[in-house]
Amino acid sequence: MTSVSFTAQRDGTSSAAVVVFVGEGGQLSAGAQAVEAATGGQLGKAMKAANFTGKKGKVLEILAPSGMVANRVLLAGIGDATKADARTFEDLGGEVAAKVQTLEPEVVADFSGIADLAVGTDVAAAHFAHGLELRNWRMDTYRTKLKDEQKPKLASVVLAGAPPAAKALSERLQKVAAGVAFTKELVTEPANVIYPESFVERVKKAVEPLGVKVTVLDEKDLAKLGAGSLLGVAQGSVRPARLIAMEWNGTGNPDAVPLALVGKGVTFDTGGISLKPGPGMEDMKWDMGGAGAVAGIMVALAGRKAKARVVGVCGLVENMPDGNAQRPGDIVTSMSGQTVEILNTDAEGRLVLNDCMTWTQRTYKPKVMLDFATLTGAVIISLAHHYAGVFGNSDALWAKLDAAGKAVNDLVWRQPLSEPGGHYDQMIDSTIADMKNVSGREGGSITAAQFLQRYVDEGVEWAHIDIAGAVWRPKAGPLHDKGATGFGVRLIDQLVADHFES
Ligand code: BES
Ligand code: MN
Ligand code: ZN
Numbered sequence: 001m002t003s004v005s006f007t008a009q010r011d012g013t014s015s016a017a018v019v020v021f022v023g024e025g026g027q028l029s030a031g032a033q034a035v036e037a038a039t040g041g042q043l044g045k046a047m048k049a050a051n052f053t054g055k056k057g058k059v060l061e062i063l064a065p066s067g068m069v070a071n072r073v074l075l076a077g078i079g080d081a082t083k084a085d086a087r088t089f090e091d092l093g094g095e096v097a098a099k100v101q102t103l104e105p106e107v108v109a110d111f112s113g114i115a116d117l118a119v120g121t122d123v124a125a126a127h128f129a130h131g132l133e134l135r136n137w138r139m140d141t142y143r144t145k146l147k148d149e150q151k152p153k154l155a156s157v158v159l160a161g162a163p164p165a166a167k168a169l170s171e172r173l174q175k176v177a178a179g180v181a182f183t184k185e186l187v188t189e190p191a192n193v194i195y196p197e198s199f200v201e202r203v204k205k206a207v208e209p210l211g212v213k214v215t216v217l218d219e220k221d222l223a224k225l226g227a228g229s230l231l232g233v234a235q236g237s238v239r240p241a242r243l244i245a246m247e248w249n250g251t252g253n254p255d256a257v258p259l260a261l262v263g264k265g266v267t268f269d270t271g272g273i274s275l276k277p278g279p280g281m282e283d284m285k286w287d288m289g290g291a292g293a294v295a296g297i298m299v300a301l302a303g304r305k306a307k308a309r310v311v312g313v314c315g316l317v318e319n320m321p322d323g324n325a326q327r328p329g330d331i332v333t334s335m336s337g338q339t340v341e342i343l344n345t346d347a348e349g350r351l352v353l354n355d356c357m358t359w360t361q362r363t364y365k366p367k368v369m370l371d372f373a374t375l376t377g378a379v380i381i382s383l384a385h386h387y388a389g390v391f392g393n394s395d396a397l398w399a400k401l402d403a404a405g406k407a408v409n410d411l412v413w414r415q416p417l418s419e420p421g422g423h424y425d426q427m428i429d430s431t432i433a434d435m436k437n438v439s440g441r442e443g444g445s446i447t448a449a450q451f452l453q454r455y456v457d458e459g460v461e462w463a464h465i466d467i468a469g470a471v472w473r474p475k476a477g478p479l480h481d482k483g484a485t486g487f488g489v490r491l492i493d494q495l496v497a498d499h500f501e502s
Contacts, residue, residue, distance in 0.1 A: 030113020
């Protein structure tokens with residue numbers, strides 16, 4: 001957590017790193033002009049030397065500025081001020097965090113007098129702090145030999161000259177950041193630490209103090225419910241399966257129709273008997289990313305006391321090869337009663353999700369259901385790590401997700417899906433059971449989605465979000481280091497704020 005505080009005016013006696021803003025063409029904000037005066041013109045000189053013109057997203061660092069207590073001044077480019085928005089400032093906050101994380105305990109960003117700014121200074125300041133906090137996350141739990149200069153130091157950001165409204169907005173965004181951080185933590189932890197039972201314990205500890213009601217089903221409960229599909233995946237592991245349901249109701253109405261979120265929580269995916277190749281298999285600790293996103297969303301929504309009823313349900317299993325593991329050719333009966341011929345034990349995510357979807361619809365009667373899953377390698381082939389793929393039965397729900405994603409830069413791209421009985425749906429018909437769990441390599445993400453659609457009840461608006469690529473990225477971005485991205489938390493926080501809050 002990064003602390004955020006406010007001050008009317010930047011304090012010249014502080015040694016904290018100073019951030020000031022520069023518009024396109026080198027237009028200095030009032031805060032930047034004050035620094036320019038204090039340093040006897042160092043900014044202009046440095047900008048010229050570095051060819052820095054205030055382009056959006058660029059940050060110029062000036063070390064040991066003369067006439068100042070601070071060790072460094074960072075000039076943050078906002079580009080055309082009339083086009084700068086919340087994301088412009090988020091990305092700059094992230095950029096600043098990446099630059100000074102191991103160098104400075106505190107950043108003071110001066111928002112006074114930014115000319116022609118399209119967005120309110122409250123929004124600019126709160127989102128700058130948000131971006132800084134998001135990018136400042138890292139996990140050092142297992143590094144025992146960090147040298148002093150490698151250790152993270154950045155712990156607080158002071159927003160100077162921001163109007164009072166920035167405070168409430170910033171507080172809300174800090175709750176969202178806590179959700180993102182929780183998702184990153186769950187996704188980053190290795191599979192010997194996070195497995196179904198420990199996932200449940202860690203999530204309970206995070207959400208129960210926020211007023212989230214937690215229900216846990218163990219393998220006996222699941223067997224009684226007929227969750228043969230989920231349990232078939234789990235049977236090759238010594239780690240017993242769990243289902244966790246988290247319920248947040250901020251409406252005051254116990255009967256409010258909930259928004260349902262379902263997450264794939266395969267805490268490690270070896271492929272099972274259809275074993276994956278060795279190289280890169282370590283990445284499969286991320287295969288609980290859907291469940292991680294759902295848990296983080298609950299932390300964010302409950303943390304900020306969203307006026308909505310939202311239930312999050314995660315199916316937690318480990319997919320291992322073993323003497324008791326399921327075989328290709330096995331036929332399982334899912335909770336819905338539909339039977340599945342398992343042709344590839346590595347297509348396990350859909351076998352976990354289907355029972356979770358059936359249970360969620362029976363238990364909570366949602367009208368809208370979203371599922372998050374690191375479901376297919378094929379979605380990384382189509383969209384790389386840049387977008388998550390969205391499949392669903394509702395144009396309206398898609399439009400809402402698209403808009404929310406653009407607003408917070410958790411990007412989604414729609415993919416095709418057939419009606420039941422349509423071309424893509426026929427591809428998973430089985431000759432011996434109701435359906436098979438794989439079709440072939442062609443359209444691999446689509447046939448996975450068709451499989452899930454067979455478990456969506458009549459009248460339920462549903463979207464499946466394949467986050468196999470988005471859950472982690474091989475390169476750092478403005479708001480995350482390489483590795484876990486926390487994808488999904490800000491997306492759904494925004495969706496809920498836009499459409500599900502009373
Ligand atoms: N967890 C994987 C999908 C995945 C692959 C996520 C790479 C992240 C990175 C999923 O369980 C899986 O193995 N899917 C198979 C399906 C195939 C057997 C039809 C795949 O994508 O290869
Ligand atoms: Mn798999
Ligand atoms: Zn998987």
